[in-house]
Amino acid sequence: MKLVVEKNTPIAPAVRLITLRAEDGAPLPPYTPGAHLSFAIPGTHLHREYSLTGDGYTSDTYEVAVLKRGTGSVWMHALQAGEHVDAQLNNAFALESAEDGHLLIAGGIGITPILSMARRLARDGLPFSLHYASKDPASAPFGAQVTGLGTHCHLHGGSPNALRSKLAGILAAPRADARLYVCGPQAMIADVMQTAQTSGWPAGRIHVELFEGTLPVSGDRPxxxxxxxxxxxxxxxxxxxxxxxxxxxxxxxxxxxxxxxxxxxxxxxxxxxxxxxxxxxxxxxxxxxxxxxxxxxxxxxxxxxxxx
Structure with a gap:
């Protein structure tokens, strides 16, 4: 789809919030939380994916938050209001229904798809809890928006182990029809996965999205x-x-x-x-x-x- 940059705003160290609209100003297609836009980077064969942060309902704009690292993000950070971009809407991390509620866990820029999920669940009045880990809570992207969703949404920070030490309690006693969604750094996701499996979460109820690398596989050898x-x-x-x-x-x-x-x-x-x-x-x-x-x-x- 053809989009136009409406705003490109810094919201945290090395993070910019980019607001986009349709070229003709028409409402943009709705999406399931967890969706992303895949941007074609001009002059290269590269595409870069950035998660949408809204609740997914029909809107005149899309928003993506981009952490500056690598070729694609440098280009995204340099976009100016009025510039045109090509993007495709996709979702490989879709929010699915859960009668017993959703448990959402995010680390760093991994908050972007998780925030979209939280906003949809909050708007629909469905039960969920959210735990967001950041090295510096005071400057965490969307930190205020997360805590503003209610007392069931928590911002953890101050040390690398701020969330890790609480995972056993957070993931204890999973309900039969609950779902767990996790996005963030590889090490954090590995910790969550291991703790969830130990706590009895069924594999089919755990949903993961990585922004970089792959999770270690049992049996990996040097x-x-x-x-x-x-x-x-x-x-x-x-x-x-x-x-x-x-x-x-x-x-x-x-x-x-x-x-x-x-x-x-x-x-x-x-x-x-x-x-x-x-x-x-x-x-x-x-x-x-x-x-x-x-x-x-x-x-x-x-x-x-x-x-x-």
Whole structure:
């Protein structure tokens, strides 16, 4: 769809709220909370996804909050009122009904889809609770909006463990038809997932969206990466991404999204068995075993060789 930037406003350190409207000024399509806009970045093959923050009902505007990190966000931050953009409305994190209510947990910029859900549930008068973790609650994006939704919405901060230490209590005794939605940093989501599973939450009632990377998978093993051009061998730990290991070794391939979506970090593979976790490569490319998205994918074999 063709959209026009109405406003681009700073709302927190490195975060801007971008308000968009239809080119013809008509009402924009409604959406299910958790939806995002996928923006085409001019002059590149890249697309970037940013969650909508409204309640999803018909409106004259859409709003997305963008944390400045990487190529796409730099472009978004530079947008000026009156500029035109191309975007597609999608949802891979849709809010589903739950007779026993919703438990919403967010960390950092992960508040954006969670806020959309909370606003819809509040508007519809449905039961929910929200826990939002931020390193600095005083400057947290949408912190005031979260606490303004009611006493069942909580802002946690002051230390990295401010929310982690409370998770067991928050997730205890799940009701049969409740749903849990989580969005934020990888480490926080992993903590929530582990605690939820220990507390008896059914897997089908836990919904997760990552802004970066992939969650660790049970059975992930360390592996070595041989770099044919430089002659280096880089060790990748079980809890470490291939990209992070390469960067730590002083080898920095091209990358951008760190979610396995843009294809910027696709690297030729000369040998080894791969564990593809990206959303970019086609099924035929994965089966060929000749390329890997180093930001999210791993090795199944003890070692692989990259053309780096």
């Amino acid at each position: 592996f070595d990466v041989e770099l044919s051009l430089s002659g280096l061998t880089v060790h990748v730990d079980a809890g470490q991404s291939l990209l992070d290991a390469l960067i730590a070794a002083g080898v920095e391939p091209l990358y951008d999204c760190k979610r396995g979506e843009c294809g910027m970090c696709v690297t030729p593979v000369l040998s080894g068995e791969l564990d593809h976790r990206d959303k970019y490569l086609a099924a035929s490319e994965r089966a060929a075993n000749q390329s890997i998205c180093v930001c999210v994918s791993r090795a199944r074999s003890a070692s692989i060789t990259l053309d780096l």
